Amino acid sequence: MVVADLQATLASDFYWADAQEPHLSRRREILTAHPEIKNLFGPDLWAFPKIVAVVLLQFWTAYCLKDAKWGAILAVAYFFGSFLNHNLFLAIHELSHNLAFSTPLYNRLLGIFANLPVGVPMSVTFQKYHLDHHLYQGVEGMDMDIPSYTEGRLIRNTLMKTLWVLLQLFFYALRPLFLNPKNPGLWEATNSLVQISGDVAWIYMFGWRSFGYLILSTFVGGGLHPIAGHFISEHYVFQKGQETYSYYGPLNLLAWSVGFHNEHHDFPRIPGSKLWKVKEIAPEYYEGLACYRSWTQVIYMYIMDSTVGPFSRMMRKSQFSTEKKSK
Known part of the structure; x- marks a missing residue:
């Protein structure tokens, strides 16, 4: 479990790093010591059937609730549908790394x-920004996983942090559009056309x-919900x-297996289903790192710890970007 080792009060700026992010150098060291890890690279053959199964299960559940009361709908969305839609969100994360098929088109x-x-x-939009997160981890103006200065200055107490966690999916989705907007292309248009057409058809039929x-399954599962704890656990600095x-x-x-996040950043070409093998093969590189056993506890610590907030992230200047890192 992580033990807080920070300043006595909430920081007023990010933790500025004077070195490159740690994953590129650690990847090189691990591959030198354990070259057999390269055998784990490549697509997960089970990704496609798993995604299809979850999509069909979620649509079936939505169909069954077409005449339900809103209270029941909210309860099922929070305790069941949220896990399915968050699973699909993280499946999209896997696909952004081309980990279902060898051909990028099929993943898209x-x-x-x-x-x-x-x-x-x-x-499609997630893929654009997420690959930047890997290429430019912590780099100012490039890594949109890091909160804005506005968020850091506004979210300063327990109540505001609770609201921020509740709405963190909105911040996560909208932040890039304000801080680092990218011109949409044909694939974004295709994604939007398919999605909106599907939404309209579903509403018309059911x-x-x-x-x-x-919709509730998406947004309650991205807020004050155990599975959404990964948004905070991955990179917020609890141990300096x-x-x-x-x-x-x-x-x-x-x-x-997005929880294996050090392993994922060290080896983004390894599917989540095999990340546990990285830690098993090279335990000496991971057993000394602080880690978590509960995402719910991470959310609680983030809200209640007066030393932790949106500024609790490592930031670095652009000269530390690593453009040649593997996607």
């Missing part, structure tokens, strides 16, 4: 399909309550000097 098409129960088009379940943290708890089974 599957991502658009996986996007359907989420309710809002995000698959009604607003059924569609409302899908460490900027990436892994989670080794049971929710990895529903989250494409």
Whole structure:
């Protein structure tokens, strides 16, 4: 479990790093010591059937709730649908690294399909910004995973942090559009057209309550919800000097093992289903790092710890970007 080792009060700026992010150098060291890890690179053959199964299950659930009361819809969305839609969100994360098929086109098409129960088009845009997060981890103006200065200055107490966590999916989605907008292309248009057409068709056939379940599953699952703890656990600094943290708890089974986050950043070409093998093969590189066993506890610590907030991230100037890093 991570032990807080920070200043006594909430920081007023980011933690500025004077060195490159740690994953590129650690990857080189691990591959030198354990070259057999390269055998783990490549697509997960089970990704396609797993995604199809979750999409069909979520649509079936939405259909079953088409005549339900809103209270029941909200309850099912929070305790069940949220896990399915978050699973699809993290499937899209896998697909952004081309980890279902060797051909990027097939991954992109599957991502658009996986996007359907989420309710809002995000698959193609997510890939653009997420790959920047790997290429430019912590780099000012490039890594849109890092909160803005406005967020850091406004989110200064327990109440504001609670609201921020509740709405963190909105901040996560909208932040790039304000700080680093990218011109949409043909694939964004395709993603939007397919998604909006699918939404309209679903509403026409099964009604607003059924569609409302899908939307609620997305947004309640991205806020004050155990599985959304990974947004905070991955890179918020709870132990000074460490900027990436892994989670080794049971929710990895529903989250494409995104909790193995140090391992993922070290080896983004290894699918989530095999990341545990990285730690097994090279334990000497991971056992000394702070880690988590509970995403729920991470959310609680973030809200209640007066030393932690949106500024609790490592930031670096652009000269530390690593453009030649593997995607």
